[in-house]
Structures are given as C-alpha cells and as structure tokens.
Amino acid sequence: MGGDSVRMDHKGVYRVKLVAEVSQAPEEEEVVPHVVQLISPPFLGRTVITAGPAKFGMDLTKQEHGVKGSIAKASPYTACVPVDNAAQLKGHIAVALRGDCMFAVKARHLQEAGAIGVIFIDHREGSNSQDTPLFQMVGDGDSTEDLTLPLVFLFSQEGAVLTSALKENHNVDVLLLPKERQLGHGKTEKPAGMNIKLRLAEEGELEDGAARGPTLNAPDAEP
Numbered sequence: 001m002g003g004d005s006v007r008m009d010h011k012g013v014y015r016v017k018l019v020a021e022v023s024q025a026p027e028e029e030e031v032v033p034h035v036v037q038l039i040s041p042p043f044l045g046r047t048v049i050t051a052g053p054a055k056f057g058m059d060l061t062k063q064e065h066g067v068k069g070s071i072a073k074a075s076p077y078t079a080c081v082p083v084d085n086a087a088q089l090k091g092h093i094a095v096a097l098r099g100d101c102m103f104a105v106k107a108r109h110l111q112e113a114g115a116i117g118v119i120f121i122d123h124r125e126g127s128n129s130q131d132t133p134l135f136q137m138v139g140d141g142d143s144t145e146d147l148t149l150p151l152v153f154l155f156s157q158e159g160a161v162l163t164s165a166l167k168e169n170h171n172v173d174v175l176l177l178p179k180e181r182q183l184g185h186g187k188t189e190k191p192a193g194m195n196i197k198l199r200l201a202e203e204g205e206l207e208d209g210a211a212r213g214p215t216l217n218a219p220d221a222e223p
Helices: 002-024 103-112 156-168 192-202
Strands: 034-038 047-051 067-073 093-097 117-121 151-154 173-178
Touching: 034 151, 034 156, 047 151, 047 156, 067 117, 067 156, 093 103, 093 156, 103 117, 117 156, 117 173, 151 156
Parallel strands: 067 093, 093 117, 117 151
Antiparallel strands: 034 047, 034 173, 067 173
C-alpha cells in the first residue's frame, strides 16, 4: 500500500507540474492582415499591398473606413532621432525605414512631427510577405499609451512598390485598413506588379505586336 501511495504521489506531482508548464506556454496570436491601398490616380484602389499591424497605436480594426492620407518619407529615413522635415510630414502618413531603434521610438518622433500615420518598411533587402509570415510590431517595453496614430509594416519588396509610386508621382494617397475592408474587396484584384504592366499597355507604351497578356514578372505581386 505504501509503495502504491508513493507512486500516486509522484503521479500527482507530475500532473500538477505538467499543467503549470502548459499554462505558461505562450499562446500563438492571430495576426490580422492589413493593407496599404493606393487610391489616388493612376492607381485608383487597384494596387493593394499586404501589411502587418502593430500591438500599439490606433487599432485599425475599430476604424470603419480606415485612415486616409498622402504619404511622405521621413528624414532621416529611420526616424530614430527627431525628424528634420516635420513641415512635410505634418498631416501626412509618414514612410520610415525599420532598423537602428525600436518601432515605438520612431513612431513617437513621427507623431511629434504631426504625422497622422506611419508605414514602416523592412530594411532587410528582398523580404516579402509571400515567404515570411506577417507579424505584429511591438513597443519598446515602456508605455505606448501616448501613441495614437495608426502603424503598419511592409516587407522590403512590398515597400518598394510604395516608394516607387511616390518617386514616380507627385502625390500618392493611401488607405490604411484591415485587408477584409479594402475598397473593392471581393472583386478580382490585380497584383501590384501587374498593375504597372497593364497601365503601360493602356498608355500605349508597349510596341505594336508585343504580347499584351498579363505578365507576372514582378516580385511585388500580392498573393
């Protein structure tokens, strides 16, 4: 009986320990895909770029129509120090590069400059949302309750679509919102790379006789 009692005690201890270890295992959080949708001409909502959300700042899932604004690049691009182009960023959605400091530090500098939102772009060349799972940006360990602007993250290849659009157009208006609420959701979408090819064809920039079918040759195409 005594031997059985000891075995039962051991089983009991083992069981309690197992439950404690399981309860401490971090739960995998579901990341809600967001998008940066280019809505100004010539894009008109057809270019939709997959983006990751943040655990701090404005919760875009609670904004019925998302946040709209014109984009402008931060200077310095990493925004790890107070920016020197606050006048250009005020009232705009800032574009800043990941790296050198925490996301919250960058966001705070850009919010103080008057930006109404931030799009962070990955500094790792070649990264993209097709090969790398989306993640949620986190703060720096301190309180981030003072940060109230919306924040999204683009991998490098998707970010290149955005920065190229800004380089080629005087003004680029975008919507920041959850993917399921994007304009035209449910319709057949053209990937970002395909949009560029079709736009060139529409403008007559392809030579006569050249193939005019969709050409999936751009790494920026969305899944």
